[in-house]
Amino acid sequence: MxxxxxxxxxxxxxxxxxxxxxxxxxxxxxxxxxxxxxxxxxxxxxxxxxxxxxxxxxxxxxxxxxxxxxxxxxxxxxxxxxxxxxxxxxxxxxxxxxxxxxNEQQKQILLDWYRDSLLDRKKGFLVDRWLEAFEAETLQYKGIPVYTPLRAELFRKISATLNPTVKRLR
Structure with missing residues (x-):
């Protein structure tokens, strides 16, 4: 090993x-x-x-x-x-x-962090891939990405929906 x-x-x-x-x-x-x-x-x-x-x-x-x-x-x-x-x-x-x-308190913290991380991974997957359904040309106006602010807002909304409690410090 x-x-x-x-x-x-x-x-x-x-x-x-x-x-x-x-x-x-x-x-x-x-x-x-x-x-x-x-x-x-x-x-x-x-x-x-x-x-x-x-x-x-x-x-x-x-x-x-x-x-x-x-x-x-x-x-x-x-x-x-x-x-x-x-x-x-x-x-x-x-x-x-x-x-x-x-100890028991640390176990709970670790499990909460683990759960948060799993949710973050799922949220990130959704946010990173929701634009795949669109054609690349429709995502830009004069070379400027138009969906970037929407991506940030989508991530914020998903976060608020999936985890309404305050994020635990890591």
Missing amino acids: TVPNYASDDFARLVGSKTFCGPNAWKRLMTWLEVDQPFQLFMQDWKERIAPAYHSNQHIEVLPDIKGLLEYHFEHLYPSQFILRLFELAEPKLQEWLLTSL
Whole structure:
């Protein structure tokens, strides 16, 4: 089992293809590893205690005990964002396992973020593709895209409809 290079272009593309976090946003997150001490401490625990089982290509019957391991780390911005994205990439068994590393309140926050991210992904899909039904020439007037403000308004309306509560901080 090898732990991937999380800062690599390949891993950034993987995150971008399976989450609402684009590859560039993931790469920006990983640049904080160079300067943010809580993120560095988190990565030590992640790579030593979680990554080997998380990235194992073999079916692991009994996953290592990580109860409470990430509670401290989850309180910091960059580790919590890393946890969210790797949670999104994980299969259900690994998701359940990762949840054991957090306290009850943190579990709920992570699940809320996960739900928000799934909704954002669906909203983004709709907003990015609603113009596909139109011919490209009808989308411009003298070379100026006419539907750009409508796209922003559509995203706002979909967001308001699907998630009327205040967005949780990430």
